Amino acid sequence: MxxxxxxxxxxxxxxxxxxxxxxxxxxxxxxxxxxxxxxxxxxxxxxxxxxxxxxxxxxxxxxxxxxxxxxxxxxxxxxxxxxxxxxxxxxxxxxxxxxxxxxxxxxxxxxxxxxxxxxxxxxxxxxxxxxxxxxxxxxxxxxxxxxxxxxxxxxxxxxxxxxxxxxxxxxxxxxCSVSTGYGAAINAAKVEENSSCAVFGLGAVGLAAIMGCKAAKANRIIGVDVDPEKFNKAKLFGATDCLNPKEHTNKTIQEVLLDMTNGGVDYALVCVGSPVVMTSAFESTRDGLGTCVIVGWSETDAISVKVEKILMGRTLKGTYFGDWKSVDGVPKLVDDYMNKKLKxxxxxxxxxxxxxxxxxxxxxxxxxxxxxxxxxxxx
The missing domain is CATH 3.90.180.10 (Medium-chain alcohol dehydrogenases, catalytic domain)
Structure with a gap:
C-alpha cells in the first residue's frame, strides 16, 4: 500500500x-x-x-x-x-x-x-x-x-x-449462480411438494434450480439440456429424468414434456438466456396451474408468447438473484452450506x-x- x-x-x-x-x-x-x-x-x-x-x-x-x-x-x-x-x-x-x-x-x-x-x-x-x-x-x-x-x-x-x-x-x-438458481425454485416459483418441474439448462444455475426443486420435495424433476454429459451431474443434484432436445427430432421439447407429464409440468425454470428456450419452457407448463420462471439473463432479447397460453391460466415471471434479499439472504445460505443443507x-x-x-x-x-x-x- x-x-x-x-x-x-x-x-x-x-x-x-x-x-x-x-x-x-x-x-x-x-x-x-x-x-x-x-x-x-x-x-x-x-x-x-x-x-x-x-x-x-x-x-x-x-x-x-x-x-x-x-x-x-x-x-x-x-x-x-x-x-x-x-x-x-x-x-x-x-x-x-x-x-x-x-x-x-x-x-x-x-x-x-x-x-x-x-x-x-x-x-x-x-x-x-x-x-x-x-x-x-x-x-x-x-x-x-x-x-x-x-x-x-x-x-x-x-x-x-x-x-x-x-x-x-x-x-x-x-x-450469484447457486443463490440465483436455488432461489428461483424456492422463492420465485415456490415449488410445492409432490409437484412436477422442468429445468432448462444444466449449468451451475440450472443445477442449483434442481437442488431447489428437490429441497421443495418435488416428486418429478426433469433436466433439459443439449449436452448429455451434464445428465449425471443433474441426477446427483436431484433430477429424476433428463432430456436432450436433439434426440427428439419429430417433436418440440414442449410436446415431449407435455406427453411425459400428461399435460405439462407444474413448474418450468429457464436457466439459459435463449428466448426460444424461454418460449418452449413456458409452453411446457400445465393449463390453469403452470408457472414458468425466467432465470437466464438477457438484456436485449424479446420472447414470443401466445396470448392463449396466458389466458389458460399460466403464470410467466422472472427472477433476479433468486428473489433473495441479498444482505439478509446470503449469510443464511452460507449457514445452510455449513450445516450441510446446501451443496x-x-x-x-x-x-x-x-x-x-x-x-x-x-x-x-x-x-x-x-x-x-x-x-x-x-x-
Missing part, C-alpha cells in the same frame, strides 16, 4: 469486447463514504461475465473494465460512515444491493433495491467514478463489483458479512489462478465443466 492509501495489485482487465482479458498491475483507491475495500480471495466466473465480453444479449457498458461479480473475500479497510463492517470480516460482495430503506427493500414482495443501481450498471460508484485505475486511466467496475481483481471497493449496501469459519473458495458461488463443492469442477482466467472463459464457452473458481492469491 502506498502512503496515499492506494493499493497496487493484479487484476484481469477487459480492454474491448471479444478480446481475451489481460493481467495488469492496477491501482485500487481507498474507500470513500459508505464504501468498503475488500481483498478478494476467490471468484467464480459467471455466464453473465462471458456474455458481456462477447456482447451477447447485453447492453453496452464502457471499457476498460474488470469483470467478475461472484466472489468472497476479507474486508481490508472501511470508508467514513461505515458501521456494519470491520477489517478482517469475511464477506461476499453483492451485485444486487439491499439498503434496507427504499420502497423496494421495505416491501416483502421484491428484492430489487435500487440504491446506486444506475451507477453500478454503468460501472462506477455513487460519486460517478471507479476505484480501480491503470496508469491513471479509469477502469470500470462490472455491476459495481469487479471481483477478478485482488482488491476491489464496493458500497456497504452491496456487501454481506458471513461467518468466520466459511471457506471462501466455496461460498463465493453464493454471490456447493459439487458445483466446482476446476480451480485456476488469476493468470489462467481466460482458460475459465474458454471452458465456459465450450461447455466444459460446471463452475471454475479463480484463486486470486495462489500459493
Amino acid at each position: 502506498s502512503e496515499t492509501g492506494v493499493i497496487k495489485c493484479k487484476a484481469a482487465v477487459a480492454w474491448e469486447q471479444g478480446k481475451p482479458l489481460t493481467i495488469e498491475d492496477v491501482e485500487v483507491a481507498p474507500p470513500k463514504v459508505h464504501e468498503v475495500r475488500i481483498k478478494i480471495v476467490a471468484s467464480g466466473v459467471c455466464h453473465t461475465d462471458q456474455e458481456y465480453l462477447t456482447g451477447k444479449g447485453m447492453k453496452f457498458r464502457p471499457f476498460p473494465l474488470v469483470l467478475g461479480h461472484e466472489a468472497a473475500g476479507i474486508v481490508e479497510s472501511v470508508g467514513p460512515e461505515v458501521t456494519t463492517f470491520s477489517p478482517g470480516d469475511k464477506v461476499i460482495p453483492l451485485f444486487l444491493p439491499q439498503c434496507g430503506e427504499c420502497e423496494q427493500c421495505l416491501s416483502p414482495k421484491t428484492n430489487l433495491c435500487r440504491k446506486n443501481w444506475a451507477n453500478a450498471q454503468a460501472g462506477v460508484m455513487a460519486d460517478g467514478t471507479s476505484r480501480i485505475s491503470y496508469k491513471g486511466q479509469q477502469v470500470y467496475q462490472f455491476l459495481g463489483v469487479s471481483s477478478l481483481s485482488q482488491y476491489t471497493v464496493v458500497a456497504d449496501t452491496s456487501l454481506a458479512k458471513i461467518r468466520s469459519d466459511a471457506p471462501l473458495d466455496k461460498v463465493c458461488l453464493l454471490g 456447493l463443492d459439487e458445483f466446482i469442477t476446476n480451480n485456476l489462478p488469476l493468470e489462467k482466467v481466460n482458460v475459465a472463459f474458454e471452458d465456459m464457452k465450450n461447455g466444459k465443466g460446471i463452475c471454475t473458481v479463480i484463486n486470486l492469491w495462489p500459493e
Whole structure:
C-alpha cells in the first residue's frame, strides 16, 4: 500500500469486447463514504461475465473494465460512515444491493433495491467514478463489483458479512449462480411438494434450480439440456429424468414434456438466456396451474408468447438473484452450506489462478465443466 492509501495489485482487465482479458498491475483507491475495500480471495466466473465480453444479449457498458461479480473475500479497510463492517470480516460482495430503506427493500414482495443501481450498471460508484485505475486511466467496475481483481471497493449496501469459519473458495458461488438458481425454485416459483418441474439448462444455475426443486420435495424433476454429459451431474443434484432436445427430432421439447407429464409440468425454470428456450419452457407448463420462471439473463432479447397460453391460466415471471434479499439472504445460505443443507463443492469442477482466467472463459464457452473458481492469491 502506498502512503496515499492506494493499493497496487493484479487484476484481469477487459480492454474491448471479444478480446481475451489481460493481467495488469492496477491501482485500487481507498474507500470513500459508505464504501468498503475488500481483498478478494476467490471468484467464480459467471455466464453473465462471458456474455458481456462477447456482447451477447447485453447492453453496452464502457471499457476498460474488470469483470467478475461472484466472489468472497476479507474486508481490508472501511470508508467514513461505515458501521456494519470491520477489517478482517469475511464477506461476499453483492451485485444486487439491499439498503434496507427504499420502497423496494421495505416491501416483502421484491428484492430489487435500487440504491446506486444506475451507477453500478454503468460501472462506477455513487460519486460517478471507479476505484480501480491503470496508469491513471479509469477502469470500470462490472455491476459495481469487479471481483477478478485482488482488491476491489464496493458500497456497504452491496456487501454481506458471513461467518468466520466459511471457506471462501466455496461460498463465493453464493454471490450469484447457486443463490440465483436455488432461489428461483424456492422463492420465485415456490415449488410445492409432490409437484412436477422442468429445468432448462444444466449449468451451475440450472443445477442449483434442481437442488431447489428437490429441497421443495418435488416428486418429478426433469433436466433439459443439449449436452448429455451434464445428465449425471443433474441426477446427483436431484433430477429424476433428463432430456436432450436433439434426440427428439419429430417433436418440440414442449410436446415431449407435455406427453411425459400428461399435460405439462407444474413448474418450468429457464436457466439459459435463449428466448426460444424461454418460449418452449413456458409452453411446457400445465393449463390453469403452470408457472414458468425466467432465470437466464438477457438484456436485449424479446420472447414470443401466445396470448392463449396466458389466458389458460399460466403464470410467466422472472427472477433476479433468486428473489433473495441479498444482505439478509446470503449469510443464511452460507449457514445452510455449513450445516450441510446446501451443496456447493459439487458445483466446482476446476480451480485456476488469476493468470489462467481466460482458460475459465474458454471452458465456459465450450461447455466444459460446471463452475471454475479463480484463486486470486495462489500459493
